[in-house]
Amino acid sequence: MLTGPARATATIPPVRFQRFLVTGGAGFIGSHLVDRLLAAGAQVVVVDEFNDYYDPAIKRANVAPHLASERYTLVEADIRDRARMQALAREHAPEVVIHLAARAGVRPSVEDPYLYQTTNVEGTLNMLDAARRAGVKRFVFGSSSSVYGVNDKVPFAERDPILRAASPYAATKVAGEALCSSFTHLYDMPSVSLRFFTVFGPRQRPDLAIRKFAELLRAGHGIQLYGDGSSSRDYTYVGDIVDGIVAAAELDSTGHEIFNLGNSTPTTLLELVRTIEDVLGVTAKIEWLPTQPGDVPRTFADLEKSRARLGYEPKTSLRDGIVEMVRWLDARATA
Numbered sequence: 001m002l003t004g005p006a007r008a009t010a011t012i013p014p015v016r017f018q019r020f021l022v023t024g025g026a027g028f029i030g031s032h033l034v035d036r037l038l039a040a041g042a043q044v045v046v047v048d049e050f051n052d053y054y055d056p057a058i059k060r061a062n063v064a065p066h067l068a069s070e071r072y073t074l075v076e077a078d079i080r081d082r083a084r085m086q087a088l089a090r091e092h093a094p095e096v097v098i099h100l101a102a103r104a105g106v107r108p109s110v111e112d113p114y115l116y117q118t119t120n121v122e123g124t125l126n127m128l129d130a131a132r133r134a135g136v137k138r139f140v141f142g143s144s145s146s147v148y149g150v151n152d153k154v155p156f157a158e159r160d161p162i163l164r165a166a167s168p169y170a171a172t173k174v175a176g177e178a179l180c181s182s183f184t185h186l187y188d189m190p191s192v193s194l195r196f197f198t199v200f201g202p203r204q205r206p207d208l209a210i211r212k213f214a215e216l217l218r219a220g221h222g223i224q225l226y227g228d229g230s231s232s233r234d235y236t237y238v239g240d241i242v243d244g245i246v247a248a249a250e251l252d253s254t255g256h257e258i259f260n261l262g263n264s265t266p267t268t269l270l271e272l273v274r275t276i277e278d279v280l281g282v283t284a285k286i287e288w289l290p291t292q293p294g295d296v297p298r299t300f301a302d303l304e305k306s307r308a309r310l311g312y313e314p315k316t317s318l319r320d321g322i323v324e325m326v327r328w329l330d331a332r333a334t335a
Contacts, residue, residue: 012039016250017137021094023047023079023127024101028203029142029196031062032238033098033245038069040246045073045092047085047101053108054206062203079123082130089134096249097131099124100142102172105207106294109169120172124179132187139191140248141180145234145262145299146170147195154266155302158195158258167294177258184256192248197262197301201238201321202328209269210235213276213284214326222285229270231291232298234262237316237324247310262301263314272318279322 020037024030025046037044046063050056066072073092077084079101089097102120103109109116124141131139148156149164165171180191204211213223244261251257267275273284306312316324 012036015040015042015246017042017095019043019093019095020098020249021045021047021089021092021096022098022100024099024142026050026059026063026074027100028062028205029199029238029241030100031059031066031203032201032242033100034066034072036242036246038066038071041071043071045075045088045094047075047077047079047088049078049101050076053103053105058206079126080118082126085126085130086133089130089136093134094136096138096140097127097136098140098142098245098249099127102142104169104205106146106167106169107292109167109172110294113168116168116172120169121175121179124176128179128183132183132189136189138249138251139180139183139189140245141176141191141193143177143193143195143258144170144173145195145197145260145301146296147174147177148296148299150296154298155264155300156260157302158260158305166296169294181256188254190251190253191256192251192253193256193258194244194248195258195260195301196241197234197236197260197299199236199238199241200325202325203238204325209272210276210322210325211329213273214280214322214329217276217280217282217284218329222287223273224287224289225269225273226289226295227269227291228288229273230268231295232266232268232300233272234264234266234299234301235272235318235321236261236263236301236314237321240314240316244306244310244312247312251310257309259306259310259312260301260303261306261312262299262303263318264301264303265318266298266300267318275319276322279319279326
């Protein structure tokens with residue numbers, strides 16, 4: 001039985017800008033961001049490839065409510081198509097580009113680093129070039145806590161070195177941040193890189209831990225855990241991440257800025273499983289497996305800069321976020 005409160009629905013304030021281009025806007029974080037932007041009265045163009053990394057029908061369901069809005073345009077295209085991206089930016093003249101499209105996942109990047117390089121690095125370069133040619137006022141890049149790699153210092157702060165990437169995925173995000181910085185320096189196009197820390201919540205990708213564990217346990221199956229259960233992650237609710245993205249898009253800045261968007265409350269893998277057990281009212285059968293290549297032992301966000309410059313303050317605890325996610329899974333099962 002679920003015992004946590006539903007996340008309150010607040011009145012959505014208007015946004016500073018009115019025309020947005022969001023890449024990856026059919027995905028997990030992107031579709032939640034589009035919810036917010038449309039509710040705030042903005043015009044939104046979404047670019048998404050609908051690739052088969054996971055079932056494209058999931059993304060189709062994410063965008064279905066958006067298609068009814070006259071302020072929403074969906075473009076099915078690949079960010080690796082440079083000419084198409086430049087044409088789209090010219091045609092729609094966005095004030096802000098929020099670039100979330102990427103090949104995600106640490107372990108798959110170990111198997112196919114070339115795919116990650118072409119999508120995450122070349123694709124980001126294409127979006128930056130299209131944005132600066134179209135005279136975009138802000139460029140927001142979805143980076144990752146993975147850039148910190150095997151970082152011995154905690155919590156992770158934006159000023160920490162990021163040259164110890166533990167996977168090709170992490171390395172592509174480091175490269176993306178560097179490209180943003182260079183374009184801002186060369187073309188005076190303000191940009192922001194946002195380092196997301198293990199985002200979870202409704203619409204989460206089916207391969208990510210919290211959703212995968214919840215679905216397996218609800219169905220009476222066991223789960224596999226890598227390592228000894230002591231690795232920790234700074235799990236961050238998607239609604240809090242969207243708050244940070246919108247604040248970054250409205251940031252009054254002329255340079256390139258980097259911000260952590262996390263919860264600043266690390267949770268071990270075993271603690272995570274115990275929380276899911278508690279929410280579902282079940283006991284997990286666990287199969288322990290060796291640590292996987294590319295995994296890092298912990299993530300932990302220092303939020304001092306994000307609080308000061310963005311007014312960012314995470315509101316949703318891990319347990320309450322899992323409650324919301326399970327409610328969403330229940331609703332999908334009965335739809």
